[in-house]
Amino acid sequence: MPDAAPSHRELPHGGQLTFAPVPLPDPLPDPLSGPGGPGPGPVPAVVPGRSAGVPTAPAGPHAALLASLVPLLTAWLPRQRWFAGKGRPVTGFTLVAATELLPRTPGGGPGLVHLLLHAHQPPSAEDRARAGAPAEDCYQLLLGVTDVLPPHLAPALIGRPSGGPLDGLTTYEALADPRLAALLLERLRVPGRLGPLRFTREPDVTVPAGLAPRLLGAEQSNSSAVYGETYILKLFRRVGPGVNPDLELPRALARTGCARVPAPAAWFEADPRGPGGQPALPGLPPAAEPLTLGVLQPFLAGSADGWRLALDALAAGDGFTADAHALGRATAEVHLALAEALPTATLGRPQLEHLAAGMAQRLEAAADAVPALRPYRAALRRSYDALAALGRRPGPDRRAQRIHGDLHLGQALRTAADGRWSLIDFEGEPARPLAERRRPQPVARDVAGMLRSFDYAAAVGRAPAGGWAEKARAAFCDGYAAVHHDPRRDPLLLAAHETDKAVYEVLYEARHRPDWLPVPMAAIHRLAAEAARD
Known part of the structure; x- marks a missing residue:
């Protein structure tokens, strides 16, 4: 969850100046x-x-x-x-x-x-x-x-x-x-x-x-x-x-x-x-x-972002399951509204194979840049191979739609007055081309982004033994399933997207915050082991 940061309500800023409105000549000279x-x-x-x-x-x-x-x-x-x-x-x-x-x-x-x-x-x-x-x-x-x-x-x-x-x-x-x-x-x-x-x-x-x-x-x-x-x-x-x-x-x-x-x-x-x-x-x-x-x-004044709330809960020794459940519901509501408002697409065999190929390309590019990732390449590719193989299995086609595209705890705000969650910053991952960010995608990508964010919070907040992240992840999926389908019912699709997100995080941390690299590398180790078992 590399882009998570304190929300825009809490960031430090310099002194403010009060001023009168600026008169605007129209048209302005050049x-x-x-x-x-x-x-x-x-x-x-x-x-x-x-x-x-x-x-x-x-x-x-x-x-x-x-x-x-x-x-x-x-x-x-x-x-x-x-x-x-x-x-x-x-x-x-x-x-x-x-x-x-x-x-x-x-x-x-x-x-x-x-x-x-x-x-x-x-x-x-x-x-x-x-x-x-x-x-x-x-x-x-x-x-x-x-x-x-x-x-x-x-x-x-x-x-x-x-x-x-x-x-x-x-x-x-x-x-x-x-x-x-x-x-x-x-x-x-x-x-x-x-x-x-x-x-x-x-x-x-x-x-x-x-x-x-x-x-x-x-x-x-x-x-x-x-x-x-x-x-x-x-x-x-x-x-x-x-x-x-x-x-x-x-x-x-x-x-x-x-x-x-x-x-x-x-x-x-x-x-x-x-x-x-x-x-x-x-x-x-x-x-x-x-x-x-x-x-x-x-501007949602008086709200706090999920990243800060999660770290506060960890500092106080509290769980995060109630908030994670409510956030899962909010995410599902937004996904349903996006599917209603904008065109959706079918994820058949060609689309799933193309999706998996893109993930494999990103893995190779990241491994070329980050040597620590190279020993895991073969195991991680199994997750993408399994995604490509889904299209060859009998059953209904999956759906793709417009999604948030870069969902994590820092993109979710909870208002203090009523505890209601809102989502912000729908730009998607800025490093990806705009045309790619505007394509319909599986909702599993947003779900995977939030699941990775819980892992990041647990690592940064030094969660004690007891499965803080695992409980938050489960609560989020439970909340999502209460409104939409259960994302855990399509485990290969979810695992491939979580792996793709972890690979992105490894590349990001290696370039910008090397001290944080162990956080996504721990996920890479876990996901590679899970892919090898399947």
Whole structure:
């Protein structure tokens, strides 16, 4: 359960500033292009990073901007928690779009520049396992621009560009600045379009003005800000064409009346089609789907996440079966609502064989990267072979549907007032391609993710002898079965997904938290032994 962390209600954050709503001229000028220039737009040129040699001058309306930022971003980007390409050099950038959301004022007010850019890197082991998928992740950046950076924003510093339209100015992570974070909320309050950026709000939702923001400081794959303890804005950092599941699925659930998931209030996206239908984002055809950039949802104030609650229970010497049972019921309710709201699919022999082959590929890629996994490869493959063989057995086909995709205790919130569980963060595993995360999948994948999470909590909380994790796992499945089918009735499907999740955890911990590697390796040892017995 590597992505579990203290919830966004409990993460440390810096001091808050109170401010008046920011007035927004509409349309905003675009000084980046100069007077009479083409306005907000893209730069379809690659600029090498430091590791590739001396930057060359790209073509395009924002060529000088990109060239001036390359040395700064080459150093800054890999240090960000949400950067997906850690451990591989950045060899160049392609600027997809640059949009000025707020110009810097002569009186010292900060400016805000929105960037979409590809970071070019050698392919990872996962890329190679997917038949050489290009290592060109597209990232969303928000640059604050000012003459002098206030001391309290020093941790957000990116650097001072040399040359280009920002020559001699200071750039920094804009979301850390309450004045600029306020601007994003104002844009979402009033739907409209600026360059390739389109801001949308649900018609029956009114977002109050002047909500004080605070940045959440301990997320890993995205960035979030809370406004007035009323709304939370999640900014997706690694983006691509297609609606993000964290927007798509909660909206679909809201249409069914499911109250287990906060419904989106507003969102913004980058549209490949310009106002006249002309291409607005180079490298993407105008017919491509928009890129989801951020989602505003109700903030569940006064709630605590399941990870923290589980650790608190362990610290107090308490069990977790009642909460696990209720969480199992909540998960099953969400699965049923998703199956009602969105198309489902059949898992016949070809689909099961394809599913097993993907798991086997991920195992090989992980074993290549983590030597400790190699002695278990043969035994773990038996679990995937058994999954593939299910399609050759007589019996009804299994079903696949849209699921959470990255379910663990940190993605579940329990409100203090009524003890009700809600699920959040439907983005899926961010390391997987967006198209893959949007495919129907077996619900066993979500169940397996939560079962692994109980094991993680028991290990981190140093559970005493007595089977704390085993009891929580059983209670979760019991709660799920009270609403839906019992996932334990399909043991080979569940075991294969739990094995796949443990393999993912091994690779994650080896890269990011080596001290935690024994936690998933203990599961690998258990699952390999079980597969060898079957």
